[in-house]
Amino acid sequence: MSDKGFKIRIKIHGFTNLSIMRELIDEFLPPDNYELLEDDGFRTDSALHINLEGSCDKDEIKRELFSKLSAITGKRPDWGILTGVRPVKLAGEIMSGSSRDKALEILTKDYFLTENKAELIVDTYSHQYNNYGNPKPDTVGVYIGIPFCPTRCLYCSFASNQVPESEIERYMPALLHEIEYTGNAMKHKDVRPETIYIGGGTPTTLTAEQLDRMLTAVETTMDLSELKEFTIEAGRPDTITEDKLMVMKNHGVGRISINPQSMKARTLELIGRSHSPEDIVKAFDLAKSVGFDSINADLIAGLPEENSDDFRNTLDKVIEMGADNITIHTLAVKRASRLKDIDEDYHYKVAETVGKMLAEARQTLAAEGLSPYYLYRQKHMAGFFENTGYCREGIDCLYNIRIMDEHQTILALGAGGISKIYYPSTDKLERIPNVTNYEQYIDRIDEMCERKENKYFTQEVL
Template identity: 50%
Template sequence: MYKIVLQNIENKYDFNELTKIFISEGDYELYTDTEFAQSEAMACDEKDTFNVITAGGFSKNQVKQELYKKLSQITGKTPKWGIHTGVRPIKLVCELFDKYNGNEELVRDELSRIYLFSDEKLNLAVNIARLQRQILKPAPQNSVGLYIGIPFCPTRCLYCSFTSNELRTEKVEEYLSALFLEIEHTKLKMNELSLYPESIYIGGGTPTTLSAEQLDRLLTKIEESYDLSKLAEFTVEAGRADTITREKLEILKNHNIKRISINPQSMKDETLALIGRNHTGKQVEDAFELAHSVGGFSINADVIAGLPQEKLTDFENTLTKLISLNADNITVHTLAVKKGSKLVDIDSAYHIKRENVANDMVKLGYSVLKHMGYEPYYLYRQKYMAGALENTGYAKSGKESVYNIRIMDEHQTIVALGAGGISKAYFPAENRLMRVPNVSNYEIYISRIQDMLDRKTENLFTGGLLC
């Protein structure tokens, strides 16, 4: 058990997040010097106790640097994102580009010297930030990103902690009725403020767990409710291969949906069975062929590096197969052991045990996809990721997702509907965000729908909000 004492520090949160990257949560205790002086731990002769000593005037980043160096000495680890523990490293890089008026040399210097980014992650982050600034201008005034959540799945995956629920057919209609009330409410409020969606993203869950008739009804409701004349992108996560049919794909096409996701996570049948997905790699191939035959879709595919029992060759085979299926986007996720997942109950330290293989897979993914003409264009991180790595979206030129870039950039209001949806009001004059969450449980969402509408009225749709 390590006992870590932070001198002259009151708020431990950021330092705890950094420590978790090096050491499993149950294997250390983190104290402020005041807490340590008052604790029983001080009386113990503990050889693994060490201080992070800071003189007055040290910045938080300087203290994190000191902690990083001590933890590196103890564990032998050198996490590639340095002292940065946030979800959005690309946002940091873009802010530095603004700070230094586009001077890339100064940006790189600060990321290396202050944040301790490795050369690998520094190059990745700077290249993504540069690409984003080239392909996407600031969000148009009065535009929003619109997210609509369908919180149902055929089964729950081993690693999943999302607010998705195994499908109960009798509850879907109740959920849609509540969702339609929220659509109607946001329509009225957006019209009052002359807001319009620049992008729409229907996610989940698995939206194609809806029947063809329900899916058609939802898309019709959206078209009737919002001004789509300036819509740049409309995405539907088709998701699981076992929910995709020709009829549903034709409905998407008839509603002018141009972007879909078909997400295998792996193309290895044994892995799919192990993680709880009731479909095969062949069904994924069939879903791609079906989508291509219907025509008109840009297709994203999600894969996960570090899945249980997978080897590097398994991951390479998955990428090779998806490239051969002509996926326009491939998003490489790193396995995260999330609280509330089945995997965390099995082994809460699994992400630490798989960090080396996950790192090898992520590096291989970059090499293979770059070689085949895919460029990394957006990136984000999560807690408890194997190797404290990242999720990276790769795209063929011109196939980058507007919504994905905007939601990570956080300079546009996101209006999120449905159970688990988290709206974010952006106030540009103050460069400030306000979170306006819906409840996660879909049954509570149904019963408290009026509360969800009131939250949006009071907190999201206000006079200072001009996107």
């Protein structure tokens, strides 16, 4: 628990980009427990001084900060000095010129990762590289966003609106317009989707007829000759029906997600879900009867009032139901979530429990034949851990791998979508955002298409 009366004063000398240092400090201390002072060139006896030698090496400064805060607090975060979203990408950069053993040595000695986390990202990168390599230069990933949900979960910070059916129907013409524009522009530019991922929100908030219209637009306007994977997040079990699943199957969707988050009834009630554990079982049975290639399930470690036994019970039941691709998320207390308003320090309080949940999940999934295939981190996660996707052999989600690897253009459609244009010559990305508010998206749909036209389709990507 945060002690509002206790505060460490920290001064980092000769380094101006303090935001990345603040991210590291947050892993040791809640924001109310420290004050980051401006570097005025003076040494103050009451402050913890970092980088008095004036180093310009960011990692060297972070190592000093990590060591001193670890000594003060007694904590040693598993991810060492790493604070970024994509640690697997770093592992790949290191392994491009090093052996596996050397990469592990660098990650543990230079970046202060525990052996467990170093092995996790090295193994994850090796899996990705050995199975998929780099994407073809004339392929892209396509994301289509449906920003609606039946209810808003306690931890949610995504574009998720609870609206009447008439508002969802009002969204459809704008979305179909952007799909048709993008598909035709892709053909003109001679690029094809390698993956298509329809997320949200909850895409199955749409009716079967609306899903059919959307998927028909995708099929008729995009060249699907290079398509390797077509995913829809069915997400909420209370939105899944046989007719919706049949529409997806008939349009070539091979992979769906059914996301329980928990199989404990009390937890589902606490987080704002409007379905029961029994509804989750029924949704899985229905999806299996329709015959999808892969069914993913998302689970969250660290949900309110849950202990390790609760989480283990959820994991066991999801494996028993037949999920062959399971993503273990660490609960994050995000700025736009209701949980942030209830308890802004929640992620500190459950850190030890979450660490145990993640370790046991990795052991259980390994014993079941599921391997880690993608991983990312977020700010304000419980224990500052990670989200990891596990899968059976050949059941990866390629879209997830590509978007985390950041070596392929992702074209994002719908309200809240952010396209990321990849430039191979500089290894950089340029973001092209759509507006998040669905009503503005409807009113400004021509502008959303023009943004893609001006910044991607009429530009030469070198």
